[in-house]
Amino acid sequence: MRLAYEHLLQMCATILTAADVPEDAAHLQARLLVEADAREHASHGVQRLPTLIGRLANGVANANPRIAFDWRSESALVVDGDHGLGPVVVTRALAALQERAARHGIALAAIRNANHLGMLAFYLEDLAQRGYVALAVTTSEALVHPWGGRDAMVGTNPLAIAVPAEPEPLVLDMATAAVSMGRVIATLHEGGELADGWALDADGVPTRDPAAAIDGALSPFGGVKGYALGIAIEALVGALTGTHLGRDVTGTLDEDCPPTKGDVFIVIDPNVLGIVEPEKHVGAYLAEVRDSPLAAGSADIRIPGDGGRRTRSRNRQAGVPVADATWQRLCDLADQAGVPHAV
Amino acid sequence: MRLAYEHLLQMCATILTAADVPEDAAHLQARLLVEADAREHASHGVQRLPTLIGRLANGVANANPRIAFDWRSESALVVDGDHGLGPVVVTRALAALQERAARHGIALAAIRNANHLGMLAFYLEDLAQRGYVALAVTTSEALVHPWGGRDAMVGTNPLAIAVPAEPEPLVLDMATAAVSMGRVIATLHEGGELADGWALDADGVPTRDPAAAIDGALSPFGGVKGYALGIAIEALVGALTGTHLGRDVTGTLDEDCPPTKGDVFIVIDPNVLGIVEPEKHVGAYLAEVRDSPLAAGSADIRIPGDGGRRTRSRNRQAGVPVADATWQRLCDLADQAGVPHAV
Numbered sequence: 014m015r016l017a018y019e020h021l022l023q024m025c026a027t028i029l030t031a032a033d034v035p036e037d038a039a040h041l042q043a044r045l046l047v048e049a050d051a052r053e054h055a056s057h058g059v060q061r062l063p064t065l066i067g068r069l070a071n072g073v074a075n076a077n078p079r080i081a082f083d084w085r086s087e088s089a090l091v092v093d094g095d096h097g098l099g100p101v102v103v104t105r106a107l108a109a110l111q112e113r114a115a116r117h118g119i120a121l122a123a124i125r126n127a128n129h130l131g132m133l134a135f136y137l138e139d140l141a142q143r144g145y146v147a148l149a150v151t152t153s154e155a156l157v158h159p160w161g162g163r164d165a166m167v168g169t170n171p172l173a174i175a176v177p178a179e180p181e182p183l184v185l186d187m188a189t190a191a192v193s194m195g196r197v198i199a200t201l202h203e204g205g206e207l208a209d210g211w212a213l214d215a216d217g218v219p220t221r222d223p224a225a226a227i228d229g230a231l232s233p234f235g236g237v238k239g240y241a242l243g244i245a246i247e248a249l250v251g252a253l254t255g256t257h258l259g260r261d262v263t264g265t266l267d268e269d270c271p272p273t274k275g276d277v278f279i280v281i282d283p284n285v286l287g288i289v290e291p292e293k294h295v296g297a298y299l300a301e302v303r304d305s306p307l308a309a310g311s312a313d314i315r316i317p318g319d320g321g322r323r324t325r326s327r328n329r330q331a332g333v334p335v336a337d338a339t340w341q342r343l344c345d346l347a348d349q350a351g352v353p354h355a356v
Numbered sequence: 357m358r359l360a361y362e363h364l365l366q367m368c369a370t371i372l373t374a375a376d377v378p379e380d381a382a383h384l385q386a387r388l389l390v391e392a393d394a395r396e397h398a399s400h401g402v403q404r405l406p407t408l409i410g411r412l413a414n415g416v417a418n419a420n421p422r423i424a425f426d427w428r429s430e431s432a433l434v435v436d437g438d439h440g441l442g443p444v445v446v447t448r449a450l451a452a453l454q455e456r457a458a459r460h461g462i463a464l465a466a467i468r469n470a471n472h473l474g475m476l477a478f479y480l481e482d483l484a485q486r487g488y489v490a491l492a493v494t495t496s497e498a499l500v501h502p503w504g505g506r507d508a509m510v511g512t513n514p515l516a517i518a519v520p521a522e523p524e525p526l527v528l529d530m531a532t533a534a535v536s537m538g539r540v541i542a543t544l545h546e547g548g549e550l551a552d553g554w555a556l557d558a559d560g561v562p563t564r565d566p567a568a569a570i571d572g573a574l575s576p577f578g579g580v581k582g583y584a585l586g587i588a589i590e591a592l593v594g595a596l597t598g599t600h601l602g603r604d605v606t607g608t609l610d611e612d613c614p615p616t617k618g619d620v621f622i623v624i625d626p627n628v629l630g631i632v633e634p635e636k637h638v639g640a641y642l643a644e645v646r647d648s649p650l651a652a653g654s655a656d657i658r659i660p661g662d663g664g665r666r667t668r669s670r671n672r673q674a675g676v677p678v679a680d681a682t683w684q685r686l687c688d689l690a691d692q693a694g695v696p697h698a699v
Contacts, residue, residue, distance in 0.1 A: 085628050088431045089461025118432025119622075121462045123629050146595050159645050161654035166645050176591040185588040187581050217651030235578020238530050241660040242585075244645065245528040248519040251641060252489050252626050252634035258641040279462075279622065283595050285428050286466050291595035298594060298601035302502050302509045302587065308560030311504035317584040 014340055015332025022047045024347060024354050025062055031350035032069045033076040038101045045100045045131045050335060051328045052321040056195030057132045060339040065098070065128070066346055067268035074098060074128045074272075080105060088113055088120045094127030096271060102127035103136055103276065107147075110280040114145060118285035123253045124276040129265040133173035134186035134321060136278075141175035141182030144292065146281040149173040150246045152274040155260045157190045158230035160240035163217030165230035166259050168274070169193065170246040175318075177283070179296030184318030189243030191234045194266075197223045210236075250275045357683055358675025365390045367690060367697055368405055374693035375412045376419040381444045388443045388474045393678060394671045395664040399538030400475045403682040408441070408471070409689055410611035417441060417471045417615075423448060431456055431463045437470030439614060445470035446479055446619065450490075453623040457488060461628035466597045467619040472608040477529035477664060479621075480518035484525030487635065489624040492516040493589045495617040498603045500533045501573035503583035506560030508573035509602050511617070512536065513589040518661075520626070522639030527661030532586030534577045537609075540566045593618040 022043050029039035042065070050058035068074035078097030084090055090109060094102035106122040113120035130136075133149045140147040153168035169190040176183045192211045200207060201223035212226030213219055220226055233239035251258045254275030264272030283291040299316045307314065328334065335343075347354040365386050372382035385408070393401035411417035421440030427433055433452060437445035449465040456463035473479075476492045483490040496511035512533040519526045535554045543550060544566035555569030556562055563569055576582035594601045597618030607615030626634040642659045650657065671677065678686075690697040 083630070085630065086431075086460040086462075088429075089628055091629055117429040119429075119462060119464045121624065146592055158651065159648065159657045161651055161657040162645065163649045163651045163654075166648050172585070174585075174588040174592060176588065176595050178591065183588060183591045185584050187584060213651055217649065217654070234581050238577050238582070241528050241530060242515070242517075244642075245517040245519065245526060245660060248521065248526045248638045248642065249489055249517060251638050252519050252631065253624060253629055255631045255634070255637065258637070259644060281464065281596060285432055286434055286596055287426070287428065288466075288595065288598045291598070294598065294601070295591045295594050299587075299591065301602060302505065305502065305509050306506045306560065308501065308504055308506045308556055311506075311560070314502045314504040317588060 014337060015334055016340070018047060018051060018329050018333050021050070021059065021333055021335065024343065024352065025059055027352045028062065028066065028343070028346050028350050031352055032066050034069070034098065035077065038076075038098060041100045041104060042098045045135050047333060048135050048325070049132045050333045051325040052132070053324050053328070053334065054132060055336065055339075056193045059335060059343060061129070061131070063342050063346060064266070064268055068128065071269050073264060073269060078102070082109065088117045090120065090122045092122055092124040092127070094124060096126055096128065099128045099130035100135075103130055103278070107136055107140065107278060107280065110278060111140065111143070111145060114280040114282040115285070119279065119281045122278045124278070125254045125256045126272060127276060128272050130276060132186060133171055134175075134184045134318070137173050137175035137186070138182060138184045138318065140280060141177045141184065144177050144282070144284065146177065146283060147175045148279045149277070150250055151276040152247055152250045152256065152258065152262055153265055154262050156194055156231050157233050157240075157243060158213055158217070159244065160233065160237045163213060163230065167233070167240070167243050167247055168262060169231065170243045170250075172242070172246060176295055177292040178299050179292045181322060182318060183295070183299060183316055184321070189233055189239055189246065190231045191239070192231060194227075194231065197226050197231070201227065250277050253277050357680060358677055359683070361390060361394060361672050361676050364393070364402065364676055364678065367686065367695065368402055370695045371405065371409065371686070371689050371693050374695055375409050377412070377441065378420065381419075381441060384443045384447060385441050388478050390676060391478050391668070392475045393676045394668040395475070396667050396671070396677065397475060398679065398682075399536045402678060402686060404472070404474070406685050406689060407609070407611055411471065414612050416607060416612060421445070425452065431460045433463065433465045435465055435467040435470070437467060439469050439471065442471045442473035443478075446473055446621070450479055450483065450621060450623065453621060454483065454486070454488060457623040457625040458628070462622065462624045465621045467621070468597050468599045469615060470619060471615050473619060475529060476514055476516035477518070477527045477661070480516050480529070481525060481527045481661065483623060484518035484520045484527060487520050487625070487627065489520065489626060490518045491622045492620070493593055494619040495590055495593045495599065495601065495605055496608055497605050499537055499574050500576050500583075500586060501556055501560070502587065503576065503580045506556060506573065510576070510583070510586050510590055511605060512574065513586045513593075515585070515589060519638055520635040521642050522635045524665060525661060526638070526642060526659055527664070532576055532582055532589065533574045534582070535574060537570075537574065540569050540574070544570065593620055596620050
């Protein structure tokens with residue numbers, strides 16, 4: 014079904030405030046989830062709210078964290094999120110990084126003890142619109158097999174890069190798995206088959222059966238190169254945050270384990286490097302790419318971020334798509350919290 | 357044929373000094389090339405020396421550059437390489453970044469007007485062995501088509517990440533193209549076929565014919581995600597260095613155009629972030645991955661960097677493999693320079 018953006022946002026925020034989350038934080042967390050659904054990334058959308066509410070109830074997500082900032086230098090920040098909601102911790106860290114990047118050119122945050130960040134594009138697009146280049150990497154539960162290996166030992170470790178450009182920034186936000194576990198589970202429920210190269214079964218044999226894939230492991234995207242990128246992100250985040258790695262990562266899919274992953278953000282101000290109007294330079298190039306000749310059978314050429322913005326804009330008009338089962342779970346949560354949910 | 361590492365190194369260095377390159381710089385450039393051949397990355401090896409000598413002769417590579425360092429803050433360095441040899445410019449920049457990272461946690465260099473850097477792993481492995489996390493991205497001639505597009509508009513833009521680990525660092529160094537142009541050309545000479553997904557012909561139709569691929573464009577690795585990563589690197593480097601983008605990038609394959617690409621390096625010291633012995637933490641995880649069960653038909657599980665080190669070690673014993681035609685060109689260069697080349 015489709016729901017009005019503002020209605021869905023308000024309902025999710027109210028469910029969170031009923032779970033003792035302060036109003037500002039509840040709105041921010043709700044907006045992160047609804048923005049994902051508006052871009053049709055349901056795996057990072059409102060379907061995660063029931064888990065989040067469970068985590069708050071179980072004390073592994075903290076509605077009122079004491080977030081600790083430890084500036085190790087003018088440009089290097091270590092953040093202990095005190096198990097706060099991901100967007101609450103990160104938004105505060107990024108505001109600080111932005112200010113330091115504007116002064117010193119570059120600033121880094123190494124974050125531990127934050128809950129799931131959700132869609133990284135949410136944070137980075139905003140920074141790029143203000144003229145900053147930004148990078149983010151984060152670890153996550155081990156769902157991906159190493160190249161040549163059978164067991165899930167590597168996170169789906171996303172990488173995000175945003176670069177200022179006219180008329181709109183370039184925003185890359187991608188997991189290093191070939192497919193999300195959410196899509197595998199959805200395929201199982203629909204009775205469909207996976208594509209080749211998406212997963213191995215428990216014996217390490219390629220499979221198109223979603224049930225066998227859930228017992229096995231997801232494959233990295235792009236073969237050995239995608240594996241190499243995913244495990245490099247895992248090692249980098251581990252070295253800079255000291256957080257858990259591989260199978261020791263918990264707390265982004267379950268309701269009862271502390272969040273043991275880490276997050277690393279880097280914000281850079283091109284103006285401090287003496288680059289004048291980088292958004293015009295980059296924008297001119299991206300326009301040339303968009304306008305270049307199409308390959309056989311292709312309908313268009315997109316720059317990372319184009320598709321998400323287009324989908325979001327359409328769904329803000331037409332309503333945000335939410336699966337019936339997800340909507341039912343939200344209504345149940347609202348009922349439990351005594352929150353109205355009339356559409 | 358196979359050549360003793362030290363002999364090949366000395367011969368290349370002597371050819372460079374005969375072209376007016378100072379002895380230290382000649383040795384560094386020669387070592388970069390020979391190290392690539394020792395790892396069996398011939399496309400970045402001594403086969404590039406004739407082009408480099410041509411560039412020096414034509415004045416687009418500068419044997420005695422005045423490299424300008426412009427520190428924009430304690431952590432942000434802008435480098436103008438004055439068309440110096442890539443390894444000369446970068447090695448000097450990285451020594452400075454290392455010192456700043458040790459003090460401030462993080463340091464960045466935005467480099468323009470440097471010649472081809474060659475294999476990025478060469479620089480980053482060294483930093484990781486000293487305990488630093490390092491990232492590098494660079495632009496290059498447009499050889500790759502955008503996703504949905506037909507024309508070569510994006511560089512093969514490599515990404516490198518190195519992370520300290522015991523017993524050896526993780527070192528990722530990968531181009532964002534599915535295959536190197538060097539390999540396509542070699543396949544043409546051998547009369548072979550390309551693999552599916554490596555290239556499009558001039559009409560934007562997938563091709564396995566290397567000649568058609570040379571007239572067309574290389575494909576990105578990993579489908580749309582690899583494309584997104586490659587163009588994100590192009591935009592990021594453009595925004596931070598102000599260097600040319602897409603088809604305006606010249607000077608890494610030709611003998612007569614100035615180098616108009618850009619390079620970005622970030623060096624981070626985990627100790628400044630309060631992380632004690634990150635190499636033990638990361639090393640323990642990588643050991644677990646290496647020792648995990650194999651997939652069906654797999655012989656081993658490798659961490660990025662393992663393969664290169666193993667190959668290098670073998671070839672330092674057995675001799676460095678160099679194609680006959682490449683060796684002949686080196687001998688011709690040596691003859692022209694009056695340099696002995698007896699094996």
